[in-house]
Amino acid sequence: MSGQKGGDGERGLREVREGLAVVLAGNGRPGNAEEQNRKGARGPASRNTLFYNPAMRPNRDISVLLAAAVLKMGGMGKGRRGDGGECVEFLDGMASTGIRSIRWLRELPLLLDTSPVLRIHLADTNPACVEEMGRNLERNGIPEIQYVISGGDCRRLLYGRRFHMVDLDPYGTAAPYIQAGIEGTANGGILAVTTTDTGVLAGTYRETCIRRYHAVPLKNHLGHEAGLRLFLGYMMRTAMSLDTALEPLLCYYSDHYIRVYVRVKRSRNAARKMMEEMAMGVYVSPLQRVEKNPWPATGPATGKGERREGTEGKVFGPLWGGPLMDKDILDAMEEIHTAASTPGGERSLWDPKTSRLLDILHREAAVEPHTPWFFHDLDRIASHLHTSPPRMKDVISFLSERGYVAGRTHFSPTGFKTDAPPEEIERAFGIR
Numbered sequence: 272m273s274g275q276k277g278g279d280g281e282r283g284l285r286e287v288r289e290g291l292a293v294v295l296a297g298n299g300r301p302g303n304a305e306e307q308n309r310k311g312a313r314g315p316a317s318r319n320t321l322f323y324n325p326a327m328r329p330n331r332d333i334s335v336l337l338a339a340a341v342l343k344m345g346g347m348g349k350g351r352r353g354d355g356g357e358c359v360e361f362l363d364g365m366a367s368t369g370i371r372s373i374r375w376l377r378e379l380p381l382l383l384d385t386s387p388v389l390r391i392h393l394a395d396t397n398p399a400c401v402e403e404m405g406r407n408l409e410r411n412g413i414p415e416i417q418y419v420i421s422g423g424d425c426r427r428l429l430y431g432r433r434f435h436m437v438d439l440d441p442y443g444t445a446a447p448y449i450q451a452g453i454e455g456t457a458n459g460g461i462l463a464v465t466t467t468d469t470g471v472l473a474g475t476y477r478e479t480c481i482r483r484y485h486a487v488p489l490k491n492h493l494g495h496e497a498g499l500r501l502f503l504g505y506m507m508r509t510a511m512s513l514d515t516a517l518e519p520l521l522c523y524y525s526d527h528y529i530r531v532y533v534r535v536k537r538s539r540n541a542a543r544k545m546m547e548e549m550a551m552g553v554y555v556s557p558l559q560r561v562e563k564n565p566w567p568a569t570g571p572a573t574g575k576g577e578r579r580e581g582t583e584g585k586v587f588g589p590l591w592g593g594p595l596m597d598k599d600i601l602d603a604m605e606e607i608h609t610a611a612s613t614p615g616g617e618r619s620l621w622d623p624k625t626s627r628l629l630d631i632l633h634r635e636a637a638v639e640p641h642t643p644w645f646f647h648d649l650d651r652i653a654s655h656l657h658t659s660p661p662r663m664k665d666v667i668s669f670l671s672e673r674g675y676v677a678g679r680t681h682f683s684p685t686g687f688k689t690d691a692p693p694e695e696i697e698r699a700f701g702i703r
């Protein structure tokens with residue numbers, strides 16, 4: 272980032288460089304959107320500000336890499352541009368400065384062998400953003416045929432037509448935008464959503480979670496995975512009511528937000544199949560697997576959870592019980608990232624934090640298809656077994672050498688996923 276250089280102090284704007292984009296954005300002084308976001312970003316005072324959050328750079332980096340991977344692997348479908356040419360149309364529904372769109376437009380042609388013909392629709396309810404994002408697009412030399420800017424609520428656009436990729440990035444919860452997002456994504460297209468109400472989804476505000484997502488959260492060390500699955504479950508249940516299925520391509524938790532990329536499939540059969548992966552969870556102990564109970568519930572919770580009712584059995588959900596990642600997409604993202612990170616490549620496109628996050632997500636995607644949902648936690652198991660935690664790499668190699676699948680998870684530095692039964696995990700801890 273280059274601070275005030277090239278900014279506009281009078282209008283409270285500073286110049287920001289991110290990837291290949293250069294934009295003017297809110298200057299971070301009290302009263303502007305960044306400051307207000309820290310305080311909750313609500314109310315009229317935030318209307319005339321131009322929100323830019325540098326901490327969300329990895330979120331935008333990943334969105335460029337994922338779009339590149341999906342386009343490279345056969346795409347999201349195509350539409351017709353005003354001039355009759357074929358193009359792929361994205362909606363940056365809450366575009367603010369327009370930085371995400373500018374990055375797609377400038378970086379995707381560089382990352383792909385063939386340049387996709389992209390047209391991006393940018394929307395924002397804030398008139399100040401609508402005005403400035405146009406200037407930002409011009410500042411980056413983007414030809415007008417490649418974008419359309421609309422003021423107002425992005426849901427109006429989403430209920431009016433369909434896009435090949437839809438990105439929704441609200442302040443706080445994304446719950447009010449899910450139905451419109453599903454409706455406005457083309458068959459085979461990608462819906463990308465950020466939600467920052469992780470405190471609600473991870474169980475700190477249980478009642479709010481039940482009201483907002485119609486689901487009971489889990490408040491313990493697994494709360495973030497439960498929260499992500501619960502948010503996905505909410506998206507899936509909304510999709511089902513529209514005879515639509517959502518296929519998770521990459522869904523992860525990072526810092527203070529959850530990010531979800533799903534492929535939209537307009538098919539009643541696929542929606543029925545998806546329903547089979549919905550479940551209630553029963554948490555028993557850090558050593559036991561989280562049990563899957565049927566959803567909708569047809570009776571009291573079953574399995575160990577029920578037997579331990581009143582002690583450790585905690586029922587939560589409904590939630591998505593299927594995969595969170597698609598290994599092929601992660602392989603393609605990793606390949607694009609590596610190719611552009613070689614000397615002479617575009618290494619500076621990505622924050623080092625993005626590279627670390629992608630690396631762990633990529634490794635996790637290889638382990639995920641062979642392991643049950645939910646991870647185990649070294650520290651929690653150690654305290655449950657009244658011992659001290661061994662080193663992560665020792666546990667993983669112990670289990671791998673015995674023929675089990677084991678690997679780290681992005682959810683926690685002390686978390687690991689494995690298909691090993693509890694008694695083998697105990698052995699890895701030197702017990703038994």
Ligand SMILES: C[S@@+](CC[C@H](N)C(=O)[O-])C[C@H]1O[C@@H](n2cnc3c(N)ncnc32)[C@H](O)[C@@H]1O
Pocket residue numbers: 322323324327331364365366367368370371394395396397400423424425426440441442
């Ligand atoms: C978190 S910021 C978006 C940041 C941007 N996507 C980025 O990557 O830098 C949220 C933006 O959504 C806008 N917004 C909120 N509700 C909206 C709605 N219903 N439709 C369109 N824009 C909306 C706000 O004005 C704000 O500019």
